[in-house]
Amino acid sequence: MIKRLTSTHIPAPLGSYAAATQIGSVLFTSGQLPLSPESKAVPEGIIAQTKQVMTNLNHVLVDNGTSFDHVAKTTVYINDLKLLASFDQVYRTYFHDGYPARTAVLVSELPAQALLEVDMVAEVPED
Ligand SMILES: C=C(N)C(=O)O
Numbered sequence: 001m002i003k004r005l006t007s008t009h010i011p012a013p014l015g016s017y018a019a020a021t022q023i024g025s026v027l028f029t030s031g032q033l034p035l036s037p038e039s040k041a042v043p044e045g046i047i048a049q050t051k052q053v054m055t056n057l058n059h060v061l062v063d064n065g066t067s068f069d070h071v072a073k074t075t076v077y078i079n080d081l082k083l084l085a086s087f088d089q090v091y092r093t094y095f096h097d098g099y100p101a102r103t104a105v106l107v108s109e110l111p112a113q114a115l116l117e118v119d120m121v122a123e124v125p126e127d
Contacts, residue, residue, distance in 0.1 A: 009059035011035040014111055019060050025124045027066055031077065031117040032056040033110065042112050046083040050090040053118050058094070066124045071100040073121040077107045083115060 005020040005027070013019065013030065020029045034042050034049035035056070043052055061067050076091075078084060084104055092099065100120070110117050 005060070005064045007059045007063040009037060009063060010056045011037050011040055020064060022064070022124060025126070027061070027064060027122045027124050029057060029060050029120045029122075031075075031119040032060065033112050033114045033117050035112060035114075042114055046086045046115050047090055049115050050087050053116060054091065054094050057118060057120055061120070061122055064124065066122045068094045069097055070123045070125060071095075071120050072123060073101045073103075075103045075105060075119050077105050077110060077117045079107055079110060079115055081106050087116060 001023075003022040004018040005022055007019050010019060010032070014033070017030045020027050022028070032053050033056075034052035036043070036052060037056070043049055058068065061071070076084075076087065078087060081104075
């Protein structure tokens with residue numbers, strides 16, 4: 001059975017998707033954009049946008065029984081590969097027990113004119 005998950009701490013989806021889905025103990029987040037939940041604004045610059053994306057993803061994970069410690073795979077969609085090093089400096093600070101597998105994909109454009117979008121696959125540990 002597929003569970004469709006949400007979080008009250010992130011912006012509402014911009015389209016026809018759940019914040020995350022879960023099959024068994026595996027949770028798949030949708031791509032999170034750097035939208036502030038309060039203002040729906042996108043902050044300026046790759047550092048602030050990465051922090052907002054990771055904050056939103058943390059809410060999706062924690063509100064649904066998991067955390068960054070249980071992330072197996074991430075995909076980052078970024079619109080300029082020159083930003084990848086700055087993204088990585090921020091991204092790495094969220095992982096304390098080794099890094100997940102990751103794929104970086106260069107894209108020409110993202111919703112809300114964001115610089116990046118990130119999705120994750122995580123294990124939901126048993127209680
Ligand atoms: C923002 C998205 N995750 C989407 O449009 O699919």
